[in-house]
Amino acid sequence: MKAIAFTRFGDADVMSWQELPDPLLGPDQVLVEVKAAGVNPVDFKIRAGYLQGLMPHHMPLIPGWDVSGVVRAVGIGVTDWKAGDEILAYARKDHVQFGAYAELISIPDRMLARKPSNVDFVTAAALPLAGLTALQALKAVDTGAGDVVLVHAAAGGVGHLQVQIARELGAARVLGTASPRNHEFVRSLGAEPVAYGDALVDAVAELVGGDGKVDVVIDNVGGLAFDQSLQLVRDRRQMTSIVDGPRALENGVINTWARPNAEQTQWLVDLVAAGSLRVEVQQTLPLAEAVKAHRLLEGGHVRGKVVLTA
Template sequence: MKAIAFDEFGGPEVLRLRELPEPLLGPENSLIQVRAAGVNPVDFKIRLGYLQGTMPHHLPLIPGWDVAGVVTAVFPNVTEFAPGDEVFGYIRKDSVEHGAYAEQVAAPQRAIVRKPAGLDWVTAGALPLVGLTALQALRAAGVGDGDTVVVHAAAGGVGHVAVQLARELGAKRVIGTASERNHDYLRELGAEPVTYGDGLVQRVAALVGGDGKVDAAIDLIGGQALTDSPQLVRDPARHSSIVGGEVLAQGGRYVFAQADKEQLTFLGELAASGRLRVDVQQTFPLAEAAAAHRLLEEGHVRGKLVLVVD
């Protein structure tokens, strides 16, 4: 099969289209003919070697944790899926080696669900990681009815989904941090935009009035946003971060997305119904994965990038 893989850690140039053996099916797995694979910041961090201390890596390594495609075979103990089923999912495993940047991938039963008929392939490939991360970060911060929530990096892949899911969970106001060029975009999504950087705490206080505090904050970028979050919320326990364990020392919650079939099904239904907008800035053919990584690393992508596999 054709796949994008690398034999050494480094820049986008290490990503090469090559011919590799078809993946082993394995117990509890379904073999998927890939139609679309989401590109996420964690993919280039893996390529750079940043996650080597977190989980085992095996070379040659095929990146990609988001997948949408058609089941072509199942292991005998798989009863939930059958050849021909259209599925999507978040296929992170305990080690990093066989990802979704390929014509085929073996996916655990626990990691995939059926794709709703109204969900196109590109959206299905874009949704899993950002959707699960956003939902789990919001729930970790206890976001619910009547809340005012700050979402840091609100125009990005996870952020633009988190803005909308906060509303689905009952938030009354969603304040999104972004550069000024993305403020109109955030308004379209239902957020009140505020410029990130120095003075953010004061700008948010002026926006919300009263005691100047919000109910919850979701950090999706780290750095100053993580430093600011405890100052934004009334209760330090109601801020979460996806960037690193430092949030725990602040009394908040750290989130690293986990596969969850119920949540994936919920997200897919929301997107298929039009209640959740998953914006894809650009698609790339599989062979141009390096170009997608270069664009993503520039840090200005609005929404998601997706590889399309013919």
């Protein structure tokens, strides 16, 4: 098969279009013909070598944990899937090597969700990792009925889903930080936009009134946003950070790291199919242009997601 892979850590240029052996098919795995692969910040962090201390890495390494495609074959122990089924998955395995930037990928069957017929492959590939990150972060801090929620980076890949999911979970109001150029987009998702920066604490306090605090904070940024969030949330046990784990633990804040969950992935994609969850894809590129996709994402101004198509 052909795949985007690299044999050393570094910048985007270490990746190249290569001919590699087809994936092995384990007894509890499904071989999938990749139709689309979502691009996420963790992909370029892996490429740069930042996750070497967390998970085993092996070369040549094919990046990509988000995938949609068609089942080509199933392992001898798989009973719920068959050739021709259309799937999506957050395909994060215990070892980092055989990812979704390829023509084929083998995935443990426990990670798979069924793609509804009215959801296209690009949308399906953009959803799993960002959607699960968004949902699991909100659930980690018990987001529910009547809550006032602050989501940082509300126009980003995770944030734009988070503001919508928070409303699905019953939040009364959702505030979302974003640059002014994205305020209308954030508003269209059902959130109240607020500019990030030094004046954020006062801006949020003015919006919410009362004691100037919110019930739930989701930190997708870190740094200054993390510090400001400590001032804005009533109870630190209802603040979570997906980017600043050590500081979260030091400050009594929950750190969340998305886990594959087929049931939650199915719930999310069914919301998309029902028209209740919008997945914003800023750009699609051919798989062979993964270098360009990484550079685009590393630029830091992507609205929603970038997706590679096979």
